[in-house]
Amino acid sequence: MSTTTESLDEALDHDGADRRGRGSTSAGFRVLWVAIKREPWIFTVSTIGSVLFGALTVADAWVLGWSTDHVVLPAFEDGDIGNDMLLAVLALFVGVAILRAVGIVARRLGAGIMQYRMQAHYRRAVTRRYLALPMEWHQKHPTGELLSNANSDVEAAWGPIAPLPMAVGTVAMMVIAVVQMFFADVVLAVVGLLVFPAVIATNVVYQGIAQGWATRAQELRAEVSEIAHESFDGAMVVKTLGREGEETERFAAKARELRDVNIRVGRIRAAFDPTLAALPNLGVLIVLAVGVSRVTSGATQPGDVVTVAYLLTIVSFPIRSIGWLLGEFPRSVVGFRRVDAVLKTTGEMPYGELRIPANEGGARLEVVDLAYSYVPEQPLLRDLSFTVEPGRTVALVGATASGKSTLTTLLTRLVDPDEGAVLVDGLDVRDLERGALAEVLSIVPQTAFLFDDTVRGNVALGADVSDDEIWAALRTAQADGFVAALPDGLSTRLGERGTSLSGGQRQRISLARALVRRPRLLVLDDATSAVDPEVEARILAGLRRADAGSTLVVVAYRKATIGLADEVLHLEDGRIVDRGTHAELLDRSPAYARLVNAYEHHEVTA
Template sequence: MVDERGTLRSSTTREGFAVLGVAIRREPVIFVLSTLGSVLFAVLTVADAWVLGWATENVVIPAFDDGEIAAGLLWAVLGLFLGVAVLRAVGIVARRLGAGLMQYRMQSHTRRAVTRQYLALPMEWHQRHPTGQLLSNAYSDVEAAWGPIAPLPMALGTVVMMVIAVVQMLVADVVLAAVGLLVFPAVVVANLAYQRLSSPLMTRAQGLRAEVSEIAHESFDGAMVVKTLGREPEETARFSVKAHELRDVTIRAGRIRAVFDPTLASLPNLGVLVVLAVGVARVTSGAASAGDVVTVAYLLTIVSFPIRAIGWLLGEFPRSVVGFRRVQSVLRATGAVAYGEASLPPSTVGARLELESVGYSYDPATPLLREVSFAVDPGQTIALVGATASGKSTLTSLMTRLVDPDHGRILLDGVDLRDLRRGGGSRAVALVPQTAFLFDDTVRGNVTLGAQIDDEQVWAALRTAQADGFVAALPQGLDTQLGERGTSLSGGQRQRLSLARALARRPRLLILDDATSAVDPEVEARILSSLREGSGDTTLVVVAYRKATISLADEVVYLADGKVADRGSHAELLARRPAYARLVNAYEQAAHEESEAGPAQVLGQTAGERA
């Protein structure tokens, strides 16, 4: 676990091996094949030492004594070295290919799992987690979690190499082997010191990567606000603070690694020097042969490679453990939307919508909606009217089941939305939100979103949304590429395309959350008139502010203090509800002042302020 200061309380090494265990259980075949390749490489590397020792005793020393080398022995040595080299190359290919395949498959599997979890979790969970953090979880944290897979097969193979080498060293000369193996305690101490120093830094670095991503994503999303208000220096400074902190933490971790790696590499070399010094004395005294000294010294250099390989593996553990924990925090998140098995009755007419004592709160201490109840008959148009923060947009989220009510029920054709099977509600209900979002795709792609909708149906939806005129005037019509977020279009054009996207699916319940706020009143009136005439019996719920929009509704539901304060026709509410009259007249007056003042004075006003 991680404490409040970001330091690790449990064993990083133990957790690191547990993470690798997850990968091994997921990809056992690839792991076995890559490990076998690594073991082959390890055995043949040790075989080099045996060939070298045999060549020293049977070819090199006799050559110095006799002044000549037998041709057969020379060819035998060359054949042995060549055979060992070829088989070792086969082991290297199998090891590296298997390790890479296993690592990338685990990354792919985990990213898909994280994405599925993002889709399953409700909107309220997403609202509590910044987009930059979610991007970091799906990318850098996944990459960090499975980083140790790359050196894993090599490390396991080199363990075999080390065992064989140590046994061979003991067989060659017990004293020299004991001297050489003194490096192992030193290596263990170095690894423990490295993990103790680097783990807190790795934890902090992973957290800072997410924070940097969050700031960058927020700045890009708010580019218009930043530029129009001249906040570029402040945003740059805000980004620089976290970027510099990440740089400093990473450099500190790099400095520790820069000390650790040379230390790990030098310890076996120091052991070789000590073995050679002791070996010379033993050869002089006749206690050991020159071949034994060469064999032990060479084997110790071989042992140094497994030590470094294990060090590379252990060196990846701090970052891997942190990344895995951050990914698991997403995968273990609760609150996924549960679905039932019910289906809506087959029908081609509008759906009946009923809200029964619906309550919802973002903060339990301050409920937003309380005992909200009303019904909308099939084909009826109803307007939701209320002051800012009265819960209108939240109601649209509840009616489309982006979130579930804390209590009460929302019924569609008599079926509780929570009882519908997955996709049952989205096929019958369409929401056009306040802020229109367009993808970097063609007009056709933005309207259909990959659904099997023919061009005739697309044009029909565009006509109803009063978007056919400007789309026909685009250079390639439906095939015109709109650019990221549809920046080549005006706000009103984006809203009309967003509305056409919903209409193309022919929903039985259409919900408009201030979806025409960026269009002028005349165009809005034509859109609403087209909706009433062209949508057949579609049930329509409109979050409305303008009198012209409200007056087109069959009935108005007036929200105040989180409850339905009144309902009836627009004229009836004007007559009997002074608060309602003040509200809609205030909206009308504000809209008039905006049109008189011009765009320059209202540039900073957001859709949220209008809501």
């Protein structure tokens, strides 16, 4: 990763102008230098192929001029063409064509391989960075933006690689062509090259006009992706609140803006390409006019006029190919900068080298002086300390925004605390190696997420478990009855996000997913809120009777659920204000009694 970051620094941090959106041409060349340094051999092969193509294209002009002087004109004069000369001309043209085809294959194949290798490398780099960054970073970035970074931004960043070898080769072709023009006739070469300043000026004007619009188009692609993903992800909210029309218009407005910007870029290019193509043709006409005069006066040969005129038609191609390369730079720099922002983001979650020793029964959980805040200077959790002995159940009870769900993310190390520590069997979870905590701990979140897979696939989720173990987990989660009633039992597909099931059924499948792994520490974040109170009581009673004897931490509201806990922790404003059994807290804490009674009253009236 350090090599990648250094390359990005070289490409984009060379001067402040690139950060402010200026100097995209110089920044674009530095981005390409990153690719050349990473894939030097592929670039070399493709460039050699491009140079070969360019040299052989110029050689066509020499063959054409030689054929004019030694075959065409003598044929007009003598009225006859020798077979030897015809074969020689044919061999020259065929040989040049074959070698040029070899150059084209090497150029295109090398450019394609280089481009796709760079895209694959940076997609993997972005993905690895996503995996390394903590959950709190992901919560601050829309999913659509993350998808855009790994897809369209990476593609845009390395878009200029495709025309790069051609541009390098055609520069060589242009140099060879200009030299050959001067060898053929200095006067005609000077006359023909007078068109170059006009071609260069046209290209500069095009770059200046198109750069801003091309940059905006790339930014809009990411914005359209973000809106689309957000709309799909929130489809239920959109439909239940009747917001289809407004959401469609929101997407359509941004899509129309992207369309208009792309059309603007296309119109600019549509005006630029014919102009660039016409200028060399104008130069050819001038060369032919001057050439006829010089041939008439005997100052040059007809073959030289043909050679210079033909060379002038092909030297416009290098200018155009360079224009294609430069035209990709605005999108490339924008995409590269967005990828750079991800790869340079700090705050990854480090891991240690320890593993929790294998043991039977529940795990011991210790929370020591825990503190955490989403916003600096506004702590959500403060001075939290408690211990859960193996096999015991603790209920976390508190009003909304008291920090219960945040505490569960800290216990499962989805985020790290600002202060304090979480210990499992005496080991700080930050000292454990990657994956070690997941071997002993499972969490069932508030919102149950199911994949578009079978019941078996959703419960096992890659774990090596038998159907008997899956059925046992389903029984404990009180899900075996409705699963058995499904058309194909465990093999029934549940649809995207489990839409074929009710909310309570999805929660029970999610719970079975956690139970089948036989966790020694199980965290339930209001994981049975959509389940009937009677079913919920049976689930929790089953968890306590389970052979595994897991340690349970339960975020709960219902009295029946709270009453099953060995100890209750009452949270207010991120602190534990009281602890004890449910009965003890009801007797001595009016605030606790009001909270749980209010929830029960709400359920009854609902």
